[in-house]
Amino acid sequence: MPKQKARAVLIQQGVIGRIRSPPRERIACWNRGCFMKPQRDNLLRCVHDKCTVRSRVNQPHLAYSPFYAQASAGWDVNYAGLLRTCYCLGIKAANDQAAHLSRDKDQSFRSAQDMVHLFYKKHRVVLAYAEKIHASQEVFQDDIVEVDTGRTSGKTVGGSRHHQRRLLALKGRLQKTWAVHSLETKISDGKRGSPPETKSEMTPLLQGSLGKGVVVAPDSAHAWRAAASGHARLTGVSHLRKIYTPASRLQKKPGQKD
Numbered sequence: 018m019p020k021q022k023a024r025a026v027l028i029q030q031g032v033i034g035r036i037r038s039p040p041r042e043r044i045a046c047w048n049r050g051c052f053m054k055p056q057r058d059n060l061l062r063c064v065h066d067k068c069t070v071r072s073r074v075n076q077p078h079l080a081y082s083p084f085y086a087q088a089s090a091g092w093d094v095n096y097a098g099l100l101r102t103c104y105c106l107g108i109k110a111a112n113d114q115a116a117h118l119s120r121d122k123d124q125s126f127r128s129a130q131d132m133v134h135l136f137y138k139k140h141r142v143v144l145a146y147a148e149k150i151h152a153s154q155e156v157f158q159d160d161i162v163e164v165d166t167g168r169t170s171g172k173t174v175g176g177s178r179h180h181q182r183r184l185l186a187l188k189g190r191l192q193k194t195w196a197v198h199s200l201e202t203k204i205s206d207g208k209r210g211s212p213p214e215t216k217s218e219m220t221p222l223l224q225g226s227l228g229k230g231v232v233v234a235p236d237s238a239h240a241w242r243a244a245a246s247g248h249a250r251l252t253g254v255s256h257l258r259k260i261y262t263p264a265s266r267l268q269k270k271p272g273q274k275d
C-alpha cells in the first residue's frame with residue numbers, strides 16, 4: 018500500500034489529522050481553552066490575536082497518534098507499517114512472523130522487527146482500552162453467568178509474590194457474551210498463591226455487570242456471595258475440581274444461604 022493511501026485511511030479513521038487542520042479536540046490553548054491553529058512556521062498558535070501562547074508540538078497533525086514519538090524525533094513515519102502490523106496482530110502473528118509479513122521491499126529485517134515491536138505495544142494498549150470499554154458497558158440479562166478471576170503473569174520480589182495482570186472474567190452461558198475486567202496487582206508472602214478476592218474489589222464490578230434475571234455461578238470463594246447479593250446463585254461450582262455451571266439446585270430466593 019502506498020504511503021499516501023495509508024495516510025488517507027488513517028485520516029478517515031481519525032487516527033491522525035490533516036496537516037493544515039489538526040483535530041480541534043486534541044490540542045487547545047491552555048490559556049483560554051480555545052482552538053490553536055498552525056502558523057506559517059508550523060508552530061501552533063492560539064486563534065485569539067492577543068493571546069501569545071505557542072505550542073512546542075512540532076507536528077500537531079500527529080499529536081496523540083501512534084506516530085508522534087517517531088515524528089517528533091525527526092524520523093520518517095510509516096503509515097502503511099501501522100496498518101500492516103494491525104493486520105498481523107489480528108491474525109495472531111508472532112513478532113518475528115509479523116516482521117516478515119509487514120516488511121517493505123527495501124526495509125531491512127532488523128528495522129521491520131523494531132517496527133513490529135513498537136507498533137505491537139501500541140496496538141495492545143488500544144485493544145486493552147477497547148476491552149475496558151466493552152466490559153464497562155456489558156450488562157448480562159436473563160442468563161447464567163459464571164464468574165472467576167485469574168492472572169496471566171507473576172514474579173517474585175524479595176520473598177513475596179506479585180500477582181500481576183489479574184482479570185475478572187464473566188461469561189454468559191446462554192447468550193455466549195462475556196466481559197473481562199482488569200484488577201489490581203496483589204502481593205502474597207512466600208510461596209502462597211494469590212490472595213482471595215475481596216468483597217470491596219468485586220462488588221462494584223459485579224453489581225455493574227449483572228442485570229435482571231441473572232443467575233450467578235461463582236465458585237466457593239466468600240467474596241462472591243456478598244458481591245453478587247441480590248442475584249440468584251447456582252451452587253456447586255468448583256474451579257479447582259473443574260466443575261463449571263453444573264446442573265445444580267437453584268436457590269428459591271435470591272440471597273438465601275447455602
Ligand SMILES: [Zn+2]
Nearest residue numbers: 046048063068
Ligand atoms: Zn489562547
